[in-house]
Amino acid sequence: MNVWLKCSVIVATLCASLTVKSEQYEQGLKIAELPKVLSHRDRVEPVNRILQHRLDHLLPRLMKESELDMWLVINREYGEDALFYTLVPDPTFAARRTTLLVFAKKGNTVERFSVSRYDIGDFYKSRWQGGTVNQQWDRLAEIIEDYDPKSIGINVSEEWALADGLTQGLHQKLLKHLPKTYQKRLVSSENLVIRWMETRTAPELEVYPQIVKIARGVIDEAFSNKVITPGVTTDQDVAWYIRERFETLGVKPWFQPYVTIQRQGDKNEPNSPFFGKSNRTIEPGDVIHTDVGICYLKLCTDTQEMGYVAKFGEYEVPQGLVKALKVGNQWQDIFTAEFKSGRTGNEILKATHKESQRQGINSSTYTHPLGFVGHAIGPTIGMWDNQGPTPVKGDWKLYPNTGYAIEGNVKVSLPEWDDQLIQIMLEQSAVFDGDQVIYLGGRQTEWHFVR
Structure with a gap:
């Protein structure tokens, strides 16, 4: 073979090899395209729509499954039950003073409201007109008596941290204002909390x-x-x-x-x-x-x-x-x-x-x-x-x-x-x-x- 032709073949082969290597190299540099991340303002609608669905469709089923007639989620500002943030709409950054969330089973549905100084959007309308802290707890006791639930779930648990969000101080306040008849009906909401937290809709x-x-x-x-x-x-x-x-x-x-x-x-x-x-x-x-x-x-x-x-x-x-x-x-x-x-x-x-x-x-x-x-x-x-x-x-x-x-x-x-x-x-x-x-x-x- 002519020496120049031979060299040309070698160079062409080398170039082809380098082209393949270059293509492989470029393929390795391709980065996955990230999904769009919504602005904080634009996240409110999907977050609240998902929450609405969970409260309307999932919670009634789980309360029935857990055999609870009422569920209390009790919070103080900056010392909230971690569960609180899975139950409230955006944008909610904290409880306001003492925020009492109540979920009461009624037939196949669950009524939800707060006994607090403020509504939480359209999700939890307050059933208290305001007053002293003692009057707030007394109002909660009145509502419980009106519903007369046979079982009242509170977030206390020996083994599961996320089901143990009721602080000792708030627990004591609840007992102080609740008639003994209903104190005896307080039970751990452990099973409900676990099922609420783990279930994806x-x-x-x-x-x-x-x-x-x-x-x-x-x-x-x-x-x-x-x-x-x-x-x-x-x-x-x-x-x-x-x-x-x-x-x-x-x-x-x-x-x-x-x-x-x-x-x-x-x-x-x-x-x-x-x-x-x-x-x-x-x-x-x-x-x-x-x-x-x-x-x-x-x-x-x-x-x-x-x-x-x-x-x-x-x-x-x-x-x-x-x-x-x-x-x-x-x-x-x-x-x-x-x-x-x-x-x-x-x-x-x-x-x-x-x-x-x-x-x-x-x-x-x-x-x-x-x-x-x-x-x-x-x-x-x-x-x-x-x-x-x-x-x-x-x-x-x-x-x-x-x-x-x-x-x-x-x-x-x-x-x-x-x-x-x-x-x-x-x-x-x-x-x-x-x-x-x-x-x-x-x-x-x-x-x-x-x-």
């Missing part, structure tokens, strides 16, 4: 996927060359980028995001609950992990995803890591297949362990309910520091239309790192609809790849 499920996609989209940004310059950027830089990005968007993180790094040569103890270190500069060849959570439109997310930082001249994720992530997805499938209505969290955990071991997967499961708060109430399904049964909270049964952070990890040997043990930590927001677990914003099945 149809209008909520319409918006929830968009909320999760905001969280996942910001992770996609953070685990890219837009944010990470290998050899320069630290894990703290990435964590603070995520935090400040959420703040800029106007969504609220419910905990400080964090980023950890796994690196070839790390001395990981097989029995250590978590691998990965912080306060490092991100280097080529590192495995990175983040954990983030936001709340928006009164619903919260919890997400953990994994990324890989390419070495010089590396254009795809090493096959060992690809397979490791598939093992993580395999664990997710085993776990979510065990979700069945009526099962307890402890039963789901035990079945997951058994099947994971049968399939040869070294996994740890620690999943929690998700909804109005990040660590919500409902069935606990394992804890990172306790892979055995959890008393009380693990014994709560699984109900349809409830949300979860599908959280856990697998440990896998990585051939490219001389069979060093690495950890794939995954967490995705999901809902159980009664038949199956549905990931609200999808789940991670491919690595975030930082070129």
Whole structure:
């Protein structure tokens, strides 16, 4: 072959190769488009519409299920029951002085009102004309006598923090003003509170996927060359980028995001609950992990995803890591297949362990309910520091239309790192609809790849 022709063929082949590599590189830089985030003013309508639906359709069913004739949610300004904010419309920033919310069962409906100095929009009209604090409590007692409920729920609970919002001082005031006949009818509203907090309604499920996609989209940004310059950027830089990005968007993180790094040569103890270190500069060849959570439109997310930082001249994720992530997805499938209505969290955990071991997967499961708060109430399904049964909270049964952070990890040997043990930590927001677990914003099945 003519030497010039031969050189031309070599150059053409090289250029074609570089073009392919360039296309792969550009594909890696594509960032997921974030859903639109509403202004605070524009959030009022959907938030209040969702609340109206919950109060009109969900609450009557749950009060009947909980066998309560009346429910009292009693609050003082700046010392509110955490549950208060799930019951009041936007924009409500605090209770006003003492705010007494009353829910009284009447046939198949529930009447709701306040015994307070002020109405709360059109949601809670007050049935008190004003006066002294003692007169306010006396008026509440009169109303209770008028309804003559056989059971009166109050928010006291030994085990569930979110069902224990009635302070001791307010409890004492209630007893002081309530006739003894009705004092004896006071019962814990624990079951009602748990069911109210854990149940997701149809209008909520319409918006929830968009909320999760905001969280996942910001992770996609953070685990890219837009944010990470290998050899320069630290894990703290990435964590603070995520935090400040959420703040800029106007969504609220419910905990400080964090980023950890796994690196070839790390001395990981097989029995250590978590691998990965912080306060490092991100280097080529590192495995990175983040954990983030936001709340928006009164619903919260919890997400953990994994990324890989390419070495010089590396254009795809090493096959060992690809397979490791598939093992993580395999664990997710085993776990979510065990979700069945009526099962307890402890039963789901035990079945997951058994099947994971049968399939040869070294996994740890620690999943929690998700909804109005990040660590919500409902069935606990394992804890990172306790892979055995959890008393009380693990014994709560699984109900349809409830949300979860599908959280856990697998440990896998990585051939490219001389069979060093690495950890794939995954967490995705999901809902159980009664038949199956549905990931609200999808789940991670491919690595975030930082070129």
